[in-house]
Amino acid sequence: MTHDSLFSTAELETVPLFRFVPLECIEGILAHCTAQELPRGERFEPDGPLDRSLSVLLSGRLALHYDVRETNDPLFLEPGDIIGETFSAGEPGVPCLLVAAEPCRVLVMEEDLIWSLAQASHAAACNLLGILLRRRHDPSRESFAGTAREYALHDQSIVDPLTGFQTRRWLEGVLERQAGRAASSGKPLSLMMIDIDHFRAFNEEHGRIGGDRALHAVSKALRNYLRPTEVVARYGGDTFAILLPETGVATARMIAERLRQRLTNTVIDIHDGRMLPPLTISVGVAEAAVGSDSLTLLRGALEALDAAKASGGNAVSG
Structure with missing residues (x-):
């Protein structure tokens, strides 16, 4: 130690x-x-x-x-x-x-x-x-x-059975506690929201098995790349949330960009002889402002995610 x-x-x-x-x-x-x-x-x-x-x-x-x-x-x-x-x-x-x-x-x-x-x-x-x-x-x-x-x-x-990450319900409680802790300590807190680009079309083309394999690939990348203190949850569908304690927005953007690049180069094996095309993701990043609550932080990250998707995807915004 x-x-x-x-x-x-x-x-x-x-x-x-x-x-x-x-x-x-x-x-x-x-x-x-x-x-x-x-x-x-x-x-x-x-x-x-x-x-x-x-x-x-x-x-x-x-x-x-x-x-x-x-x-x-x-x-x-x-x-x-x-x-x-x-x-x-x-x-x-x-x-x-x-x-x-x-x-x-x-x-x-x-x-x-x-x-x-x-x-x-x-x-x-x-x-x-x-x-x-x-x-x-x-x-x-x-x-x-x-x-x-x-x-x-x-x-x-x-707990989401497909990815093994916690669910939106769990995240909301943790987010509130972390936001309160950041407010009292004065240390930064950032939130990252991730969407798989064009996931509905991906599912239609490759079926549910392909969609599940894509979610597994994203989950594995998140688990391997992020630090243990960075909290990950499946927010819903193909959306993931990452809570980064003691991390400012500039560092969070850097982490998001590296994660985006990592996933772009990921090849997905569907285990039936087929290899699925690499994924791209859109990422929205926000930092808790002084005096703000957890809902404000969540809203900021979701708005940044919408901006990344509106720009055509495969991008980081915030």
Whole structure:
């Protein structure tokens, strides 16, 4: 890890979530996580809903008390435990209380960063799935099994099955949070909207299989080219949205132009002996203005996309 990282390699290597994960590959994600320090005797108070973030105990021990009353015989969380699991696994309808039994450090990863982690590292995605499944099949954790089923149903509405990216519904929540974060920190935030040029005609000529292969090609290019901290969603149809935290519009335009060039040279194999023609894309880019909200940023990026398409396509505007 870099010298200015919030988290040391030694403490991260004790976390099951990061087992077999090359930490240098997720430095950008970890840089956006936060560290919460708890002195002995202090209660753990999450900043928001636990289903919108993931909190991992890095060091120390947390005493778990049910029914928000401190007892003489609590359960203990050890380094590497995911705190959100404990709250979800409590008795139905019975609130829990977590108190630092000794000084603790907690890594907090927000929802959008969790998805970025899963996209950036196959090992991390498998680790998280394994943690969930182990809890689900533990007879003493029946309440968590119900929570896992609720997550699965929730995921169906926020993950696009064709591309593996999140959906417009998910993006809108993340966009609002990121816009608020940018406004409070004063750091830039840009949004990129992408359309595949003449996609309807492409579908008519090459059929649904060809259209799906085209969407796969764009998804693969986005996944391979962008950094893990850049949030990608399928906005609808052949439209993709890319959220670029801490990125000004000039840099966003440069990224968009390189992505446009990359896709122009992509050959699509339809796996039946045919090779489809290369794609072109139109890209609209906008930066959040001081004091503006997420809807204004989205509207600006969509207007820039319309301008790129009106110019004949295969262009970047904004």
